[in-house]
Amino acid sequence: MRLPILGRRAFLRGAGACVALPWLESLDAALPRATGLPPLRLAILVTPNGMLPSAWKPKREESGTGWVPSFTLEPLTPWKHEVSVLTGLANRQSFSGDGHYAKVAPLLTGMQIRRTGGRDLWNGVSMDQLAAQTVGNATLLPSLELGCDPIYPVEDMGYSTVYGGHIAWSAPDRPLLKELSPRALFERLFRRQELAGDPARGSVLDAVREQSRELRSKLPPRDRAKLEEYEDSLRELERRIAHASRRTTPTTELAATTAPAEGIPSDYPTHVELMLDLIALAFRIDATRIATFLTANEVSGRDFSFVEGCAGNFHDFSHHEERAEKKEPYRRINRWHVARFAGLVERLSKIEEGGGTLLDRSMLVLAAAMSDGNAHSPHDLPILLAGGRAAQLEPGRLITSKRDTPLCRLWLSLLLRMGVRVERFGDAEEPLV
Template sequence: MRAPIVDRRTVLRGIGATIALPWLEAMAPRGLAIGRAAAAMSAATARPARTAFLFFPNGVNPSAWATPMDGLTTWHATGALEPLAEFRGRIAMHTGLTHANAAALGDGPGDHARSAACFLTGAHPRKTAGDDLRNGRSIDQEIADAVARSARPTRLRSLELGSEPPMTAGNCDSGYSCAYSANISWKADNLPNGKETDPRKAFDRVFGRTGESPEARAARERVRRSVLDGAVSQARELGARLGAADRGRLDEYLDGVRDLERRLDADAGAHLDPGTTLPDFEGAPKTVAGRIDLLGEVLALAFRTDATRVATLMLANEGSNRPYPEVDVSSGHHDVSHHGGDAAKMEAFARINRFHAERFAAFLRALDRTREDGVSLLDSTVVLYGGAITDGNRHNHDDLPVLVAGGAATGVSGGSVLRSPHGTPLCNLHLSIAERMGARLDRFGDSSGRVALG
């Protein structure tokens, strides 16, 4: 299914006209001489830190999520975690972490919606079917801000990916809008970022339109520059007639348009190394696994080319009731997560837990295969894998299933179990991850301190 992502000088296929540029050149701001840009980057900073947040819904079957007994300091790749065996030495298991704000707190049912909303924000979302959405800002966006302010901002502030489009029912979970269940990345407390679910479109977003000639691209970008410029001045004029409180979406529009403008300036166009083998969009199986793994490969390439340094990937929407025929589960995911002790359902639930762990492993493999100056990309990347429901049958939010992967340069102590006192906010871990990415925050969400990566 997947075409290996090889370092250099391998087959180029699948895409029309990818221009080959060494990645350092590709990263150079337009207008800077390549030599100067390269010289401006010390060897130490040439390999930037990256972070990805992988989310899975509906909690786990606790008997399959093999947490070692108290007192043990290493974990083992058994049960649903077996697919992670090859990366065990680069994955730390966290225990004791909690999302208190995913609980009802007087708002009644709706744990699924709250869990996705809270996962990266630590916030308690406002209960609404649609009007007046309120959640917190997510940690990936804090990191994205830090990257954008840094000496080397990336083309894309952040990348949001997922395997399921937003749900169509207005009320996804007990009176909560589906926007809560379908988004973990929130740019502002009322602004979910959305996510790209089509691997091909995600690729085009990062690397430009496949099949477009350089001339056509230049012509299009020339018009686009002018179009965006006009849009900005129009939006400003309209905004001047509205009070700050009324501008709302107009400011979002302006932010988005400016971001596109900035990207035109920062963007030299082609980014891929000569001979990079591209994800095999056409040949990949049309399965859930095929889709998710392709998204992971696109993400690895985006990291590799420094198109972005922070990303989120939702393996499914929270509360998803997708069946998993690939692992012989014909009932819905949410359905089997509420197994009520039924042995067959519990077993099916564990198979889905394992299936998702396999996707996590596949992403780590894609990162590991991707080389940067001969070093594995995983070496400089932290990947948090988890959810904000613990036991899918019970909907609790304490002692959450959380794994953190990272290579040598990340400080993640692979193979170990990192035990935090019961009730420690997951936001404490988010803070540490953000700090490593250069986002220095005193607090985040309901944080009460720091949980170290290693």
């Protein structure tokens, strides 16, 4: 069973809700079950260019706390008891600045980014990284940062496009590189034995660590920070090697026969589905508990012609100018993204764990950094929250808040559940849910 099969079915299914893939199921069946109380996980998917509010907004159920699917949320119909829709949230630090970059970069940090083309990039620490700094030590990888787009080589509106391509920041001046290759990610998850079994690796790391230390002492402060990143990364690799050598790796043989194809898939839907598979897999084997996935860089002009009626430029559609012929493809592209999220919900719901499902012990978020792309509106952000029954998230609700309630309150809620001891996050003083 080679990987090219993987993802193809999802591709053929188009915009509808997708089923968990046979590849993932077979791996799930072959992998050993964890013992003890399974840990809690957190995955955040962020999509570019906003969501058309008129097509997004669900109605409240006539009785109860639930919601009635809207056009965009339709793919979640089978999963609506597992998903809450949140309204009224905003990152108030993103109200000024440009339309896109000043909104997406601080989505998970709750801070205001510094407008700069390069020098002195400045954001905050993103909530996923705050969580990774607390629980990341327990797993092979503290967190995963995934994406589909390489960095764009332009500077726009006075902002470095480093901002538009990064949601995970381990420090205010440290955006984290996204993994774009499903194969490379798969290797990182499974090739533990090779990681520990290389006799020269220790010497290589010893040699370059020593060189970096010596060099660092000669450099001015700004340059020293660059080598600190080098040494911090080296230390993290050593931690990972130690982690890998402590654990047995019954999965290596399995991995050798099922690895995804080399390189970066040219077919976008396949690429996205593979990344979602790998998030599920990483959670399943507890290789990490935290993942962020930026499905495309902000301002993405991707052509969604694989969705009926959506041939053209995504970003252009998002500036719909209230014209029906642009709003229609815009909302369909939005729905396509929601369907991918539904696919992740489904994947995790099919994996049993500790008497429940992996979904019960995963908190999943779908978010965009603006609501209406036409106006770059930072208000009433489209936010979905799924899973997390085991962490008392009580999914399936329509959770309304008054206009411009800090989005950081949601992040604070999730951080507290992940075991991060914080009293506040960004402009949030109290949790939301």
